Amino acid sequence: MDEINSLMQGFGVALTLPNIGFMFVGILLGILIGVLPGLGGANGVAILLPLTFSMSPTSAIIMLSCIYWGALFGGAITSILFNIPGEPWSVATTFDGYPLAQKGRAGEALTAAFSSSFVGALIAVIVITFLAPLVAKFALEFGPPEFFAVQLLTFCSFVGLGRGSAFKTVAAMMLGFALAAVGLDTVTGQLRMTFGTVEMLRGFDFLIAVIGLFGIGEILLTMEEGLEFKGVHAKIDARVVWHTWKQLPRYWLTALRGTLIGCWMGITPGGATPASFMSYGVAKRMSKDGAKFGTGELEGVVAPETAAHAAGTSALLPMLTLGIPGSPTAAVLLGGLLIWGLQPGPLLFVEQKEFVWGLIASMYLGNIVGLIIVLTTVPWWAAILRIPFSIIAPVIVVICCVGAYTVHNALFDVVLMLGFGVVGYVFKKLDYPLAPLVLALVLGDMAEASFRQSMLLSQGSVTIFWSNGLVASICGLAMLMLFWPVIAKLLLRLRTPKLPAERPVE
C-alpha cells in the first residue's frame, strides 16, 4: 500500500507545531469568513493569498485549505440559526435547519449539520487519498489534446449540470475566457485587447475578479435586502451532541447518497451548491419521511450538508492531479500553487510528494480539528452575526479593497474590483452563473495553450480530438455532459410514454 505509506509521511509533515498552529488559525478564519456576509471561501482565500507569499508552500496551503474547510462549516451556522445562507452551498440547509431551530432544536440541527459535513468530507478525503495517485499516474501520459479534452469536459459539465439557462452559462464562461485573453500573448508576444492602454497590459487577474464578484457583489445584494439579522439562540452541550449522534446512524443511507453525489459533483465541476440541492431533492424523494421535509427533519439537514462538504473537498482532486479546479475556491488555491512556484498537474505527485501528501494529511486533520472547534464555539459565531450590518459592511469593503490592492500592489485593480462587484450584483440577480466565469478566467491561458499545441500537432485539423480512444472518449463524455439536459429529457419521455412530464416540486 503505497498510498498509506505516503500518507503517513504526509502526517509527519502536517503534524509539526507551526503547521498545526496554521491549521487552527485557518479553521477559525474560515468559520469567520463563512459566517460573515460578503466574505466567502473563494474571496476569503483570495484576500489572504498575498499574505502567504513568504510562507513555505506546504504551510501556506494547509492554512488556506483549512480556511476552506472552516468556511464550509461556517455556512451551516448562519443557515440554521438565522435562515441566512452564509454560503451558496448552504441554501439547501436552511430548508430544514431553520424550522428545526424555530422548534427549539437548534443544537440538534447544528450538531447534525457539522457531523454530516464531517462524514461527507472524510469520505471525500479517503476517495482523494486512493484515487488521486491513480488519476495522476494515468494523466502523466496525457498530451495536449487529452488535456484540452479534459478542460472541455470541465466546461461542458458546467453547462450540462448548471441549474439555470445553458446559454447564460456559456455567455458567462466565454466572458471569462475573453477576459483571460486580454494582455500579452505569451506565445506570439502580441498584445491582445489592450487598446493601447498600459493598465490593460497586465490583463485581468482572477483574484481581483473573485474579490469583486463574490465580495462586493454580495455586499450590494445584502444591502438591497436590507438585512436585519434575527436569529435563534443556540446552545450546544455534550448532552445534545450525544443525543443527536445516537439518532444520526439511522440516516446512513441518506448520508452515503449525499456523499456520492457530492464526490461526483466535486470531481466533475458541478460544485458544492448544485450538489447540495441535488442531494436534498433525492433524499426527499427516497425517504419515507419525504413529505415532512421542509418542516424540520434532521434528515433534511444531513442530505445537503454531506453533499456540500463532499463536493467542496473532492473539488481538490482534479485540481491536484490535472490542474483543473472543481470549484471557485479550488481555483483560487490553484492560483496560489502557481504563485508559490508549483505547477499543478500530474507531475506534482512525482516532484512534490511532500507537499501533496502533507496537504492530503492536513485534510484529515483539518476536518477533525474543524469539527471540534465548530462544536465548541457556536455561540461566539452567532454573537458575531448580531453585530449590525452597518458596522460589518464597511469593514468588509475595506478588507476587500486591501485584498485587491495587495495582489499586484496596483490601485487600478481596486477600481477593477468595484467594476466586478457591480457585474457580480447584476449577474447574480439575472442568474448568470459566476463560477464558470471565474474558472474560465483561471483556466483560460492553460486551455488556450493546450488547444494551440494540439492544433500545432495536427496542423490545424480538429480531428485530433478523436484521433485515439482516450481523447475520443473524453470528448464523447464532454459532449454527453454538454447535451445532458436534452438527453435526460428524452430519456424521461422514453421511460414514461403516457404520463405527462410531471416531476415533484423540489
Added chain:
Amino acid sequence: MNDPEQQQQNDRSVVSVRTVEILVAVVFLFIAGVVIYDSTRIGFGWASDGPQAGYFPFYIGVLIAIASIANLVQVIFSPDLGRKAFVRREQFRSVLAVLIPMAIYIAAIYVVGIYVASVLFIAVFMRWLGRFGWTKIALVGLLVPFGLFLMFEVWFLVPLPKGPLEALFGF
C-alpha cells in the same frame, strides 16, 4: 414612511428584469464584437509557425455572440419579465447608498492613502447608515485600519498605499 401612498411610490420598480436582461445581452454582444474585431486585427488564421494570436479568442468571440443572441431571443419571447422588477426604488437607494461611498472611498485612496480613507469611510458609513454614536465610530473606525496597519506593514511587510499623513510619521 408610514404614509401608504409614499410607500407605494418607494416600492415602484426602477427598471424591469426584461430591460436589464436585454441590456446585459446587448453588452455581451458588444463584447463579442470587440473580441472578434481585435482577433481579426492580430490575425486569427494560420501563420508559418502555427496559429496566430487571435486564433483562440476569435472563436471565443463567436461563442459569446451566439450565446448572447440566444439569450436575447429568449428574453424577447418572454414578455412577462417586463412586469417583474429588477430592483425597486427603496432597494436601489440602499444599493446606491453603499456603491457611491465605495466609489468615493476608492478615489480617496489615490489621494490620502488607504488608512486615512478607511477611517473616513467606516466613520461615514456607520454615522450615515447606522446612526451610531461617535465613541463607537471612533473605536471601530480607528481600530480596524490600525489592525490592518500592524498586520500588513509590520508583520507581513506588505506595503499598502499611503498618503501625506503617513509621510508625516515617516512611513
